[in-house]
Amino acid sequence: MNARQAELIAQLSGTPVLIWGARMTGLGLIRFCRTHNIAILGFVDSDPAFSGKQIAGLPCHHPSVLPDLRMRDPGLKIIVAASTKEEEINSKLLEFGFSSSDFISYSRYCDLFYTVDVMGTCNLKCLSCAHGATEEKFPRGLMKLETYRHVIDKIVAENDLVTHISLYSWGEPFLNPALPEMVAYLHQHDIAAALSSNLSIKNEALLHKVMQQDPEYLKVSLSGFYPEAYSDTHNGGDVYLVRSNLLRLRHYINKYRLHTVVDVNYHLYNNNNGKNLERMRELCNELGFFLSTTYALVMPLERVIEKLEGRASPTTRVLEEKLLVNIEEGITAAATSNHQPTTYTADNCPFMTNQTIINWDLSVPICCTTFNRGPNIVANDFLKVSKAEIFANKQQASICGTCVRHGLPAYNLGLNRSRWETVAASKPSFDLAADA
Ligand code: SF4
Ligand code: SF4
Structure with missing residues (x-):
């Protein structure tokens, strides 16, 4: 394991985490998490095709329910795993009342x-x-x-x-x-x-x-x-x-x-x-x-x-x-x-x-x-x-x-x-x- 992988594992461990992005980038991240025994709560995705469904055995939520989820779990973190729409998602998270320390850009760890x-x-x-x-x-x-x-x-x-x-x-x-x-x-x-x-x-x-x-x-x-x-x-x-x-x-x-x-x-x-x-x-x-x-x-x-x-x-x-x-x-x-x-x-x-x-x-x-x-x-x-x-x-x-x-x-x-x-x-x- 290299230093960047270790840092990502440390970021995701011991805290409730949702992955924003239920397509291939999120699925790749789930594979990584499962390999390293990191428990993930589920996914977030704005595509109505995915909201409310199970993906890779985990629930997928519509972004509109994020404030409620956060009320239930104040320590909730979001890792944004959407290769080309990261900025758009970050802006939405700020609108939902998350601060920048509550979300993690996956591209910081996986940059290409x-x-x-x-x-x-x-x-x-x-x-x-x-x-x-x-x-x-x-x-x-x-x-x-x-x-x-x-x-x-x-x-x-x-x-x-x-x-x-x-x-x-x-x-x-x-x-x-x-x-x-x-x-x-x-x-x-x-x-x-x-x-x-x-x-x-x-x-x-x-x-x-x-x-x-x-x-x-x-x-x-x-x-x-x-x-x-x-x-x-x-x-x-x-x-x-x-x-x-x-x-x-x-x-x-x-x-x-x-x-x-x-x-x-x-x-x-x-x-x-x-x-x-x-x-x-x-x-x-x-x-x-x-x-x-x-x-x-x-x-x-x-x-x-x-x-x-x-x-x-x-x-x-x-x-x-x-x-x-x-x-x-x-x-x-x-x-x-x-x-x-x-x-x-x-x-x-x-x-x-x-x-x-x-x-x-x-x-x-x-x-x-x-x-x-x-x-x-x-x-x-x-x-x-x-x-x-x-x-x-x-x-x-x-x-x-x-x-x-x-x-x-x-x-x-x-x-x-x-x-x-x-x-x-x-x-x-x-x-x-x-x-x-
Ligand atoms: S969009 Fe292009 S690559 Fe896809 S099926 Fe049609 S011809 Fe083939
Ligand atoms: S990489 Fe260049 S050609 Fe491709 S979408 Fe961006 S600006 Fe356009």
Whole structure:
């Protein structure tokens, strides 16, 4: 155990603690706490999908009940474990009457969160994604297991504390046949595994093997219950296959008594937020999975900048007709947040400061929002460049000035959700195949 880990253990021991952040960062921290016999009371999360539910065997509270919880337990401490929204949460805690000595920033101990994109391609071509927006002009491939092990070894060697690693960025990880071994390798290092999939995956044997490794977090991204709505935006996917795989997940979780948190992330468009959403919510409730909603965005960052600078591609124009919150509206909504700096600079952009992405070919992009090769790559080979050099190179990336000037860090964080909801509610919606 190193000094930083010992300090964190001392901070969390012998005091009632809640973790704010019930997704992968919080789940990684729970794994660490359990390894070190630290009792945690539960989670706090503002996502209504999680509030009032059990996560990893612990209760998850909505932030609004924090004052009551504190009245019952005056020594209550909160550790904020949310990789990109820490400042917003800290502001809310101050509003709830906590003083800064009552909450702990997890990023003080775990200052960099890693994503390893083990698969550089996808079987779908969603309209909102780089895979659906661009011709196949960049190389696509997969990370080999041996290379992956070197990557994980380097991450562990360069950091005092690593509690979770995400194995996806722009690719579909369930296309990599070594995924079960990759999850197992993280667990050998006592690191939690976070996965994300479209689940339109025909490889039942691989799904089974991955689940047997008990990954801590599995996000399933989709955009409809009926094929008409789903396939309109998850181009090339099969929602019947997705739904049958959701049943398989429940079967594996029951059979092997797994702890995996399945987080169904429903992308909201103007053609899928009525009956489609209702039926998917019913299915998730039956299966005991979380369903969270997110407004579909235009991705990647390069494409957003093109649009803002008057060079929107035909696919971007088609996509924008389906969005509930368009780019300009999203930028305005995010910029009016009370809880976060309304103008980020590259120096305080959380995508810059607390994350490192490693692509399947070992190149390192400036952040997770960019996709193109070329100047947005800050290191060509992660294994040959130190953590400090990567950070220094990031600070030279020219795209950050453009991104900040357009207000895109806050937009990509989706800040000020209530404002996005107001904008979305003012838009006409219909529901494809609502009467199916
Ligand atoms: S499933 Fe995900 S990674 Fe694949 S094309 Fe769609 S949004 Fe992109
Ligand atoms: S490109 Fe934008 S979001 Fe990414 S690190 Fe730079 S400023 Fe942040």
